[in-house]
Amino acid sequence: MSYAYLFKYIIIGDTGVGKSCLLLQFTDKRFQPVHDLTIGVEFGARMITIDSKQIKLQIWDTAGQEAFRSITRSYYRGAAGALLVYDITRRETFNHLTTWLDDARQHSNSNMVIMLIGNKSDLESRREVKKEEGEAFAREHGLVFMETSAKTAANVEEAFINTAKEIYEKIQEGVFDINNEANGIKIGPQHSPTNPSLPGSGSSGGSQGSGCC
Amino acid sequence: MAFLEWRKFHFFDLHPNVDDGKLSELFKENKITTTSSGNNHLVLSDSLGQIYLVSRSWHTSCFRAYEISVDFTQQMTSAPILVTIGQDEPGVNPLIKVWDTSRLDKNGSPYCYRITRALPGNRPVQVSALCVHDNLQLMAVGFIDGSLIIYRGDVTRDRSSKQKVLRTSNSFITGLAFKSTASNVFLFVATEALVVVYNVTQKDKEQKYHLDNIGCAKKCCVLAESMQESHFMIGRDDAVYCYTSDGRGPCYAVDGEKIALEWFRSYLIIISKSTRSTNLTAMPASNENSINQSVVNETNSITVLDIHNKFIVFSTTMPKIKAILNEWGALYILDEANRVYHLDENDLQSKLSLLFKKNLYDIAIRIAKSHQYDSDGLVNIFKQYGDHLCDKSDFSGAIEQYIKTIGKLEPSYVIRKFLDSQHIEKLTMYLQALHKRGQATEDHTTLLLNCYTKLNNSLGQSDNLKEFILSKDGDFSYDIDVAIKVCRQGSPAEALMLSKKHEKHDWYIKIQLEDHRRYAEVLDYIANLKFEEAEHYMRKFGTVLVENAPHESTRLLKKLCTDYKPAGAECGPLTGNFDVTVRADPEEFIHLFLSNSERLIEFLEHLMGEGSVLSRPVYNTLLEHYLHVWSNSENVSDKNKLSQKILKLMQNPDVDYDKSQALVVCHMNSFKDGICILVFNGRFGHQEPTLWVQALWSCVRNKTNPSMDLLNEILTVIAKEKLFSPQLVVDAIGTGNANVTLGHIRSYITNELQQERKKTKEIAELTANYRRDTDKLKELLGKLKEDVVEIRGSRCAACHHTLELPKIHFLCEHSFHQHCFQSFSDDENECPTCQPENKDLLELLKAREHNKDLHETFHSHLEKAPDGFSVVAEYLSRGVFNRYKIIADEALQKTLEMAPERNNNVKREPATELATYGAGAEARLRQSEVKSKPRAAPVSEGRMRTQEHRYSHSLEANMEYWKPKSVAKSAVKSNPFQGGGVSCTNPFGEEDYDEAKNPFNDGEDEDEDSDRNNPFREDLRPF
């Protein structure tokens, strides 16, 4: 399918906070109650529309376990957006946010949009982290904040789409160097301004779209 | 570490030595350099430049492909084409050769299509990777310096081939893979330091995309193609990284230094260096000789990763592995010692049973699904899973599984498990699901609703039931009637809701009435229905409603019979059919008011007020109930008011009521005024003379206000019509309470007396005359008998000439010449002169005789006659009823007796034809039968039989006409043969008639015509 832009996201956060569930909810619209540990990095993609433009989101859902940190770190660099997830029912996942944020800032490109997500908002009775705390943390670190539930799908869509909007705005503002794929943004085949001089590119790409997925 | 996180199963078996050691025999001296497989054979190449093609039966054929060595081979899977790169000369001089393995030359070696030198630029560089596209139009060769040559055009033809040299990087190219999408062709290139992808769709427009800054070792990359999204995978020590043409994809953390990656079905096979010596023990026992192998101490581990389900389906360690070969749908592993192992995937069933043993049902389900297991099989797993969860007391989990079995598994299986009251919530869930799927039977609905009710009671969760009931029609499918029935017992409110929602008016009304006795609600409800329904339900439930909510019901009924509109729709603007106002027939509802006269009156008055023209029975009823109320009411003023009303009604010319019935009713309730009105209206005067008498009675009994005019009128009529003897009138007036003085009736009495006197005189005169006449006749008779009759006649009465002999004398003193007499008379016994007179007389008598069976005339006479008795008397005098009763009796008896015997020999005689109708006729026949039995009996019987039914008709008719009881009785008792046709049983014996006076009993002279006198004739249909 053809797209105007391809944005790459990474989802990070402690193990068990619901990263994989968020992805599954976003891509497949379903919820998996059994915890299937992510071993390595899982991957999902979905098309969204922003400003009447087709945007393909490619999302890396990383393993939260410490053991996989070295593997997952390498994924920061190619991402334009990150969902930093904690579990509102487990304070320690909130406490680890700074570590995650440092890690992300260190290994990603500086323009990466980071969305802070307090997941499992459906488990209000077991809440350990107040919404205000999350908001405060986000304000302090310049993040966008949102509470979601991968179970009920509340705010899941919004979390991904708002991040994309943010990235899109940054592109419009010229903050992102869209020609550097390391930023996690790719221009769709037919929109590619990189090689407009190539004689065939216009005719070939226009109808063909991306070969992948 | 991370490695351990994968779930592990054992879905493969490793069978060693599947080739019986043939290959190790073959490669004793030489070393296998490269392998490939496809097109129904394995391709093994050795360091001496020879290529071995191995068939499925491990049969090998060998040919020399290169002088020095074979370095790379690729056997196309779908074509008998083998592409190789090797050395024919010493030094760096790689040659590409393309072979047709299906065409062998005389030496037994395959036909070689082309030989091409592989040189990136002008420098000789060692080849490090080879990849041929399946379409046989693209071929890529990678070199150790990072250069890449792409050959376009038919790989089997040298000349058409165009080559392009690309530089990926400076690092050793370790792997190449083509991937075609609908519109693009990509070439993934893995080097030791990075991964790139080229879009090679168009010639000379190859575009390079950088994918990653990490690379992999030789053989450690593979294109995983059987998934929805194919990935190029590279194996690194920490993990297997995947790429799409857009960049990085997922990554599987599998530890260990990778030696090779292979893709098989949906499995990733990872061969890595085994780091843990402890794993040696995990080696299959059959491999014990590998431990003896002292050549290499190193072992490899083989891991099969199910990418789709994310678990390891096989892992073991084994001696160093040289190659993995994928052919014939199976996986073969070749170790350094050239031993061949078969890595055999278990069939689904054994996988599942393995999982079941471990109670890993969720995984079993996942696997079954990814194997496209049939739904029956899946249901079986769901069931087992459910059972297992049940055993573990995870009932909600179990129900979740059982729900998935709906449609296949018999619901009773599940229901039985959850019938215990503590599982009621789960059972409810299941039943709900059952309904959602439309698989529920009536019983299930019943059960579910009962569950709801129970939950309601115990937990106060009343919402479920409501939700269920209020659910959209499509959500749950169930039998509404059953649901209502069940709800009615447990939660009546819901039953009502349900019936209202589904417009089960019957139920709604029934429940409201029978369970709640909410009559007003029911009436409101009915008032909201459409006319037809409202009418129907009023008719159906009206009795109860009127009984219990008389006022409201009456109001509704009034509406129904005048201008009914559903209450809800009253203000609706779209009353397009307002002119077609349907009205219910009030008659239909009258019976509802049987015990409530007031309401009925109200109802009917309303209807009349609305200008409805009611039918005669309705008016009758109204009158009747008026009177009923009137007679029951104690209050005098009420009574008066009512009587005014009644009288008004009776005098209303528009009101068409049955007067006679009215009369009866008035009578019953002693409503004298009514009787008077009926009488005065003159409609009964002549028909029912007794009315006048009654009027008289009522008049004289009325103590309060005797109306003298009335009295006079009555008396006049009585006098005129001779209804009542004056004596009785005086009696009546005398006994009455009314203040009637003699003066009031004086004129009447005088009148009466005068008349009486006049009449007496007349009669006296008449009597005198008759007496005189009689005396004369007696005298004459005496003379004729005793005296001598002088015949003095001298002239012939015929010719008036003097008589001469011979002559004839008659006692009437007429004489004739014999010749005159002979020519004049018809009858020699009669006097021709007297004959006309006699004849007239006889005819008169005959005519009289004849008249008596003209019943219409009789009746009309009777009706018209002021004195009916005289008419009857006259008719009797003509012998009208002569022996009638006997005859009738006989006939009936006969009919009854004959009926049972069925005899078909029907014989008719013309002689009896004229008398074949009427009971009288029958009687006549009986008579003749008695007289001349031999002749008549069969005839009459035959005729009777043919007409059995007709007689039974007449029986019925008679029974209606006469007092049925006595007729029947007499009919049974009397014997037709008794007394030779003259029955002595008088059916009217018990009646007002005196036996002696019985007109039916004294007619002795039966003649042929007696049947004609049958007064029943008009009840019998002549044929």
Ligand SMILES: Nc1nc2c(ncn2[C@@H]2O[C@H](COP(=O)(O)OP(=O)(O)OP(=O)(O)O)[C@@H](O)[C@H]2O)c(=O)[nH]1
């Ligand atoms: N109630 C509730 N449970 C959730 C939600 N999101 C995730 N979970 C549960 O949390 C557990 C962990 O979810 P995952 O998505 O597998 O966690 P993860 O972040 O991917 O964990 P790692 O892969 O180990 O990093 C699962 O059992 C989920 O069922 C949520 O929004 N609400």
Ligand SMILES: [Mg+2]
């Ligand atoms: Mg995960």
